[in-house]
Amino acid sequence: MNLRELLEKHDVPGAQVAVLDNGEIHDEAAGVLSRHTQVETTTDAIFKIGSITKIWTATLVQQLADEGALDLDRPLRTYLPGFRLSDPEATATVTARHLLTHTSGIAPNHFTDTSSIEEFVTALADEEHLLPPGTVHSYSNSGFVVLGRLIEVLRDKPFHDVLRDNLVTPLGLNAVATDVYEAILHRVAVGHVRTTPTKKWAVSYQTAPSGSHLAMSAHDLLTFVRHHLTDPALAALREPQLDVPDFGEGVVGWALAWMRYPGGVLGHTGVSKGQKAFLRVVPATGLAVAVLTNSTNGVPLAYEIFNAAGIETPPLPVPPKNPAPIDDWMRGTYRNPLYDITLDGTSLTYRARTELFPGKPSVEVVRLGERTIITTGSHEVMSLIGSDEHGRAKYLHNGAAAYRIA
Amino acid sequence: MGWNPTELIQRHNVPGAQVAVLVNGMIEEHAAGVLSLRTRIETTTDSVFQIGSITKIWTSTLAQKLVNEGVLDLDCPIRQYLPEFKMSDAITARHLLAHTSGIDGNHFTDTGLDDAAIARFVATLSPADQLFPPGTMFSYSNTGFAVLGRLIEVLHDKPFHDVLREELVTPLGLQTVSTNAYEAILHRAAVGHEAVNGALTPVKTWALAYSNAPGGAQLAMSAHDLLAFIRLHLTDFAELREPQVDVPPNVGPPQWGLGWMLYGDGVVGHTGTTIGQKAFLRVVPDKGVAVAVLTNGLGGAPLAHEVITDTLRELAGVETPPRHTPPADPAPVEDWMTGTYRGTTVDYTIAKENDRAFISYTSRDGTELHDRAEIVRFDDTSIITLEPDFGTHYVLTFVGRDDEGRAKFLHNTNALPRT
Structure with missing residues (x-):
């Protein structure tokens, strides 16, 4: 099946696919960038890569470590004297390695009304810190914003300038945009909820280091990945750091920023305002595949392409026909920053803890x-x-952890 | 009408353009070319182009709505509404709308992209930015419109772009209007072009700083939607077209109203220039005729002049004056004209060399710009650049005399005081 047929099969408006094999990048594009504008996808169009940005941020961190400007295991406060979390113990002990492995305990997201990365990080001082650093894996976008701030301070430049000066320009990438004002100069994908264009292209810029704005072609993403596979200094980022509980996406553990999949495969996923991006890398063979889509329907499309490229990717799990019961040891109430979540024998019930996110309906579970x-x-x-x-x-863990309170 | 958009853009070396014509209450629309020479995306009638300073008509409309609601008095000091405004107490909203405030016009300080950007920008202004006493002469001021935008924010207690949307865009049902790049990127969006080593090249920066949004930094839309807004002015807001001030000869329209350029013969309008995009609007309210030309290239001015001349002649029976060209046998540039004149960011020097004369532009921070052009005498008080720049000869006029009989100001719609 060619890409155009795959798009039709999975009801995805547009996509790019690039494959890195034997050092060569092959790319293709199909469909439209927006069902509203009907502009055709080309191989030099740009899609948002969402959280795959975290690999870029980690690369900038590793560059600092290689230069001796940063020790991943020293407290962040050594480098960011004003850094403060609401928990003094966490303030004193959080390291860059915690942030790169999502073990800092910093909440997944913060929705503070700030206008810069610096202000966003400053505002963390007033936010609840529920999980002591190093105790449990809990995916944190905000943690990567802190890394972005660390990069800004150690380089004395705005994050996107460092990204451009240290990666985009030296790698000669022409189809990369670090913000919306750059993106608008390109053919640029707009996200779709299924096949309806979104009304917002991106969330606020202050979370850029975790993956809110960075957009590029699949080709340029793999040029960056090829750099990872050829620069020995970046191999350090691929060292396994920890295993993680199953949250349904096939991820078995983490390296530094990289997600680990079975069989020595690394990668990351990015989800951003109706755009879904997927990256898988097999360092042992030098194979890498990037699938960039502009729809929430992108997952099965990407998995089909990975399997066709020889990177085994099992389908997403579905509820079993005759499930075992939910045992007593599982049941209880678990707390995360937004909700107290109660698991009983048949459902999850969410009680809101903030005014920003009111209660949501119970959901059935098996x-x-x-x-x-x-x-x-x-x-x-x-x-x-x-x-x-x-x-x-x-803990109840869905990528991020909620801890038992009852 | 005799013009063909595709033929026009080729002849004038413009990558893409939209034209819309309002007549008998109906809007006719055309599109040609590409939105960017890089992406080669075709221009459609629902693509968005930046309208630049035509935004000032939108801002003026918001101000007049506040007047109609009894919330704003155009003749009260601005400071009465904006206590933090640090410039002259005598400045009123009328001065800002008619460009007679004397506020130095071209501060484009980037104060960020968030809702507080305009407030932060206005806070950077100080009495040192006052060129002449308020109300004494015309000097086009983008900066003054940022102050108006802040006034509108304060009186509505909302960010400028929210007011724009709630008061005009939504009620008029305009689907393409985009107040920043975050909105524009959801549409087919035009990218400006500039000359790089003589070749037309897509710009690297899409828009001017958001701080200048009320004067026209980021607002983008289709030519159709611009005229759907203008249709409102055929029945309302006639007071904005009342003459307020004479403009020095040859540099622009003969008079200015509140926001509007007044071209005479019942024609009003505005022009807009942003980074590599040029927009043009002419309206003949008594005839119910309007024409909008939106382009993404530097050759937009002669292209628009052709379209406007032809359209207004045919539909409104109005003749459009020809564009300025150097006279065949010009009088000499005189000594009282020579000297250096100061703009917000650029110094302009008029100097004679043997029997020729030149204008040179020097960036005031001494870094970016060192350019010069030959000039000749245009008439008693004006000069004109000898060689066209993308089809345009620029005219500058000398205004006033100092004690030694030398010109006090060089005027290019901005009053530039002699230094």
Whole structure:
């Protein structure tokens, strides 16, 4: 099936695919960049890569480490004297390695009304810090914004200038945009909720280092990946750091910023305002595949392409026909920054903890595996991990962790 | 009409253009060429182009709405509404709308992209930015319109672009209007072009700083939607077209109203120039006729002049004066004209060399710009550049005399005081 047929099959308006093989990049494009404008996708069009940006941010961090300007294991406060979280212990102990492996305990997202990366990081001082650093993996976009600030301070330049001066320009990438004002100069993809164009191209710029604005062609993304595979200094980022609970996307652990998949495959996923981006890299063979799509429907399309390219990618899990019961040790109430989430034998109930995100309806769940449950509606997978003195799970984990309070 | 958009853009070396014509209450629309020579995306009638300073008509309309609601008095000191405004107490909204405030016109300080950007920009102004006493002469001021934008924000207690949307864009049902790049990127959006080593090249910066939004930094739309807004002015807001001030000869229209350029013969309009995009609007309110020409190239001016001349002649029976060209046998440039004149960011020097004369432009921070052009005498008080720049000869006029009989100001719609 060619790309155009795959787009039709999966109801995705437009996509780019690039494959790195034997040092050569092959790319193709199909469909339209927006169902509204009907502008055709070309191989030099740009798509938002969302959280794949975290690999770029990690690369800038590693460059600082290689220059001796940064030690990943020293407290961040050494480099950011004003850095403060609401928990003094966390303030004193959080390191760059915690942030790169999502183990800092900083909440996944913050929705503070700030106008810069600096202000965003300053505002973290007033935000609840629920998980002590180093205790549990909990995916944090905000943690990567802190890394972005660290880069700004150590380089004495705005984040996007460092990105451009240290990666985009030296790698000769012509189809990369670090913000909307650059992106508008290119053929640029607009996200779609399924096939309806979104009304917003990007969320606020202050979260850029975690992946809110960076956009590029699949070709230029793989040029960057090729640099990773050929520059020995960047191999350090691929060292396994920890295993993570199953949250349904096939990720088994983390390296530094890189997600680890079975079989020595690395990668990352990016989701951003109706655009979904997918990257898989097999360092042992030098194979890499990037699939950039402009629809929330992008997942099965990307998985089909990965499998066709020889990177085995099992389908997303679905609820079993005859599920085992949700055991007592799983049940209870778990807290994250936004909700107290109660798991009983059949559902998850969300009680709002902030005014910003009011309560949401209960969702039905069933047992999936030994330590996992799956929602019956959107097929979200969560793990129940750890064990308290009563043998009950300590955390409910869906990529980010909620800790048991009852 | 005799013109063909595709033929026009080729002849004038413009990558892409939209033209819309309003007649009998209906809007006819045309599109030609590409939005960018890099992307080669075709221009459609629902693409968006930056309208630049034509935005000032939108800002003026918002100000007049506040007047109609009894919230704003055009003749009250601005400071009465904006206590933090640090310039002359005598400056009123009328001065700002008619460009007679004396506020130095071309500050384009970037104060960020967030909702507080305009407020921060206005806070950077100080009495040192006053060129002449308010109300004493005309000097086009983008900066003054930023102050108006801030006034509108304060009186509505909302960001400027929210007021624009709620008061005009939404009620008029305009689908393409984009107040910044975040909105424009959802449409087919034109990119400006500039000359790089003689070749037309897409610009690297899409728009001017958001701080200048009320004067025309980022607003983009289709020519159709611009005229759908202008249609409102055929029935309302006639007071904005009342003459307020005479403009020094030859540099622009003969008079200015509130926001509007007054071209005479019942024709009003505005022009807009941003980074590599040029926009043109002419309206004959008594005839219910309007024409908008939006372009993404430097040759937009002669192209628009052709379209406007032809369209207004045919639909409104109005003749458009020809564009300025150097006289065949010009009088000499005189000594009282020579000297250096100061703009917001650029110094202009008029100097004679043997039997020729030149204008040179020097960036005031001494870094960017060192350019010069030969000039000749245009008439008693004006000079004109000898060689056309993308089809345009620029005219500058000397205004007033100092004690030694030398010109006090060089005027290019901005009053530039002698230094």
